[in-house]
Amino acid sequence: MTDTELLTDRDRPAVKVERRYDHPIDRVWRAVTEQEHLAQWFPFGADLELRAGGKADFGEGGTGEVLEADPPRFLAFTWGDDKLEFTLAEDGDGTLFTLVHGFDDKPGAASFAAGWELCMGALAEVLADRKPGEAGRGVARHEELASRFGLDRPQVTTTADGWTASFERQLTCPAQAAWDLFFGGPGAAPGPGEEFRAPQATAVLLGVVVECDEPKSFAFAVAADEPGEEVRLRFGEGTGHGARLFLEVAGTDPAELDAAVEQWGDGAIARVAAEAAKLDA
Structure with a gap:
């Protein structure tokens, strides 16, 4: 069994979550395809018509389409614009279950992966x-x-006029x-x-x-x-975990790029993310 992965070698991002069950x-196939079992571990539950072109109904979570069904080894279906694949393989006297979720929202990958891990923990209880x-x-x-997925790193663009x-x-x-x-x-x-000073070091003029x-947008001209x-x-809408933070820093001097990434990525954003996580404790 491998650890949860972010797959970047497909036509769009995907997370892969794998678990072994002693059943x-x-x-396991019945637990991951039948409505009465899905209602206990799958988000919103699901009613899947197990044939290519069949309907996938997720109740309040929307609809999709079954793309492929090969009992008891493989199932692929859409959920809105996303795609899910269930792969089952015999592993001794148990079963290796692999879930792959493909999506367009790469910054949400950790949220999706953490959510599926919780769901697959619930699946273990259902099987028991x-x-x-x-x-x-x-x-x-x-x-x-x-x-681990590198979602805390920025996208950097450079032009003749500067960098962002x-x-x-x-x-x-x-x-x-x-x-x-x-x-x-x-x-x-x-x-x-007004002046904007570093919240953690008010002597520093930013x-x-x-x-x-508030609490949507903020911008300032950077001090010399x-x-x-x-x-x-x-701040905008994110996944079910919370809000999405967007921050863009731009400049013209290439020598300042690394310092800006460290100040805002490794500094301010990392601090906010860490403190936000503590609110749930």
């Missing part, structure tokens, strides 16, 4: 004829996977909570025209605010002694 393959308990949100595991480092980080708290963490507390964000719309020339922050 025969036919029993026990009622799954409260699974929690898997916040610590989310943060571990976000780091763009971060998109899934958080584990709502936008207002993340906003307060970023600025060091409720009501701490400065308004347009720049002058040009935009502030700091890396970059403009920073723009935005």
Whole structure:
């Protein structure tokens, strides 16, 4: 059994989660395809018509289509725009179950993976004829996977005019909570025209605010002694774990790029993500 992976060698990102169950393959197949069992471990439950072109109904979670069904070894179906694959293989007197979830939202990969791990833990209970308990949100595991998948790193673009480092980080708290963490507390964000100082080191002037719309967006012109020339922050809708943080820092001096990535990625964003995770403790 391999650890949970982020697959990047497909036409779009996917997460792969694998578990071994001490039950025969036919029993596991029933648990991952029959409505009465899916209702106990699969998000929203599911009613799957096990034939190519069959309907996949996830109740309040929407609909999809069965793409392929090969009992008791393989099932592929869509869920909205996403694709799921279930692969079952005999492993001694047990079964190796592999779930692959393909999607377009790469920054949400850790959230999807952590969620499936919780679901597959619940599946173990279903197979043991026990009622799954409260699974929690898997916040610590989310943060571990976000780091291991490299989701805390920026996308960097360079042109003849300069560079831009763009971060998109899934958080584990709502936008207002993340906003307060970023600025060091409720009501701490400065308004347009005011100085913006580092919340953790107020002697450090980061720049002058040009935009502030709590808890949605914030922008400032970077002070002369700091890396970059403009920073723009935005909080938007993310996965079920919480809000999505978008931060873009731009500059013209190539020598400042690494310092800017360290300051905002390894510094501010990492701090907000870590403190957001603690809110769930």
